[in-house]
Amino acid sequence: MQTINDVLFGVVSSGLSRYLDHRSPNALPEGLRITGLAMVNIRRQPGLQDLSNLMKSNSGTRWGNKFGMLLLPTYYHKGGDDPLSYVKRAKKMIDSKKLTLEGHFSYKIGNLVMSWFGAKVACLLNYRIVCNTTFTISNIVGPTEKITLADNPVAYLRANTSSLPHALTMHMMSYAGRADMQILVAKDIIPDPELLAKCFQDSLLEMKEAALTSKKTLKDN
Template identity: 65%
Template sequence: MSNSEVERDDEPVTPAGRLFLQPDSYQIIHIIMGCKNPIDTDAVKSAITNSVMIQLPRFSSLLVRNSHGREHWRKTQVDVDRHVVVVEDPVSDTAAGNEEAVNDYVADLAVSSPLSSDKPLWEVHLLRAHNCMVFRIHHALGDGISLMSMLLEWGRRADEPHQSPSTGSLGTSSLNKNQRRELWKLVVWMFMNVVFIVEFVLRALWVKDQRTAVSGGAGVELWPRKLATAKFRLDDMKQVKKAVAGATINDVLSGVVSFGLSRYLDMRSPKALQDGVQITGLAMVNLRKRPGLQELSDMIRGDPGIRWGNKFGTLLFPVYYRQGGADPLQHVKTAKKIMDQKKQSLEAHLSYYIGISCFAPKVANWFSYRIVCNTTFTISNVVGLKEEITIAGNPVTYMRVNNTSLPHAITMHMLTYGDRADMQILVAKDIIPDPQVLAKCFEDALLQMKEAATKQLGK
C-alpha cells in the first residue's frame, strides 16, 4: 500500500522489519495449534476481537510507504472477519492423517501465499475438518519470542482457566564476571570475536559448505516444499543433558541435529562424505536482556524494559558429519564446546547490528541472503508454554512453529509445549523428498543418546 504523505502518528518500520519486507527475505511465521474439540468459528473471532493481540499497535496497523519508499505503520480499524480464513473441508484429498494433511497445507503456504497489504499483516486459518488453527504473522510484526509472549497473555491454562500459563526454561550459561577481568581471558574473548566477525564476512563473500544431499542455494526459496514433524519428550532431552556436564537443552538439540543429519546422510549418500566434514547452520539467538517470554501487559503499560518486535541475532553453527558407530553423546559434547565459545562472544549481537540495524534494507538483505546461500540449514528453538492452554475455550493439544521458505533446503524450528518439544522440518522436496525419514533420524538420534546417557549415569 502506497501513500505519498506520512501522517503524524505513523510509526516507522524498524530496520529488522524492513529487512523482512525485502523480496528475498520476505518471511511469514506460522504458529500451528491443534485443538481437542471442534472449532467454533464465532468463538474464535470473538476471542481475537477481545484479545491482547488487537491491543498491539502493529496488529492493528497497515503497512504504508511514502513517496521515497520508506515503510511506516498506520493505525487502522481491524475487521476481524477479513483476517479469519475458514476452511470447512479436509485440506487433502488423500488418506493422509490430520498431522500430514495440516503439514501439507502449511508447506503450500510457505511458498505461494503472501499476506495482503490492504489489511494488517496477519491471518488465522481455521482448518475445521482437522481441528487446527494456523496463525500466519508477518515477521516484520515480531519474532518468535514476541509471538509466544502474546499467546502467554492470550491463552488460559487448561487445568486452571482463571490463570495465565507460565513458560518453560531451556537453560542458559553465562560468563563468570571474575574470569572476564583476567587479562588472558579478555584477550581470548577479543580474539574469538574477531574470528567470528571474519567468518561472517567470508561467508557472505565466498566461503561456502561442501555440497551434500541436503544443500540448497540461491533460488531454492521458490521451490515447492514439504513439511514433517520430529517429536521429542523433554524428559528424554533432560536425561541426555545430565550425562554431559554443564550442558543445556539447546546443546542437546544441537547434538540431535548433528547426529540426525549424519544418520540421514549415511542413508542418502553412503561413503560420499569424509568423516568430520563441516555442515554449517544458522542458529537464531534471543538478544533481549530478559531471557524468557515477556508479559505484554507490562509493555502495554509502557514498561521501557520490554521490547516488542524483532530482537535476535544469528550464530554460524557448525556440525560435523560422523559416520555410523560414533559415540552418540560426542555430538552433544562437541556442540556444547562450540556453543560455549559463541555464548562468550559478541557474535550474535554483532550479526544483529551489522547485518540488520546498521545498513539500509537492501544491503542487509544482500548480506543475509548470501550467508544463507553459503550455509546448509537454519535452526531455531523457542521456549514455549509449560502448561497446556485453551484458546477460545478450546484445549490446545499441540503447538508448532515454522517460517516460510529460505534458500536453505532444510529449516528446523523447535517449540516446547507442556512436556513435549516438536520440531517442524521444512524442506525443498526436490532436494529432500522424504522429510519424514529425516524426522525419524532426529527422533532416533535422541533415543540413542538417551540410551547412552542412561548407561553412563547408571555406572
C-alpha cells in the same frame, strides 16, 4: 552440565550424519563441514514481556524483535561413533559461542544496514547469509501450561517459516512440558524427509540409552 540446546544440536549433528550415511554411503569425507544458522534473542530481559510495562514511556524495553545470528558448524562422522560424543562436541561448540559477541555484532550490523541503506539492502544481506548456510535451527519456548481458545483445548503448537533458500529448517517448540521438532525441507535436496525425521528420532533414542547406561555404570562403580 548439558542443556536442552546442547542435546538438540547433538541430535541434529548425529541425525544428519546418519541420514548422509543412508543417502551416500562411503561417498563423503570424514569431518565434512555443514554450517547451520541460529537466531538468538539478545534482549536483556529474556522471555515474554508484560504488556503494561511495554506501554510505559520509561520502561527501557523496545518493541519488536531483537535477535542476532550465530553460525553453527557441524561435522559429518561415519556410523559407529559414540552417541554421546555428538552432545559433547555440541556443548563445546555452543559454550564457545556463548563467550563471543557474534550475536550482538550481527544484530548491530543488520541494524546499521537497515538504517543507512534501507530494507531492500538489509534483505539482500540476510539472503546472502542464508544462501551460504545449509540449515536453520531454533528453539522456541512455548506456554508451560495447556491453554484453550474459545473453550477448545489446544493440543499442540506449530511455528515455522517458509521461502528460505535452505535445504532444511528446524524448530524445536515446547508446550506444556512437551517438546516437538518441526522439520521443513526442500524436496529437491531432501526428497525423503520421513527418513531424515527417523534419523533424528533414532539418534535421540540412542543418546538416551547411552546416557542411562553410562549413569548405571557410574552408580555400580
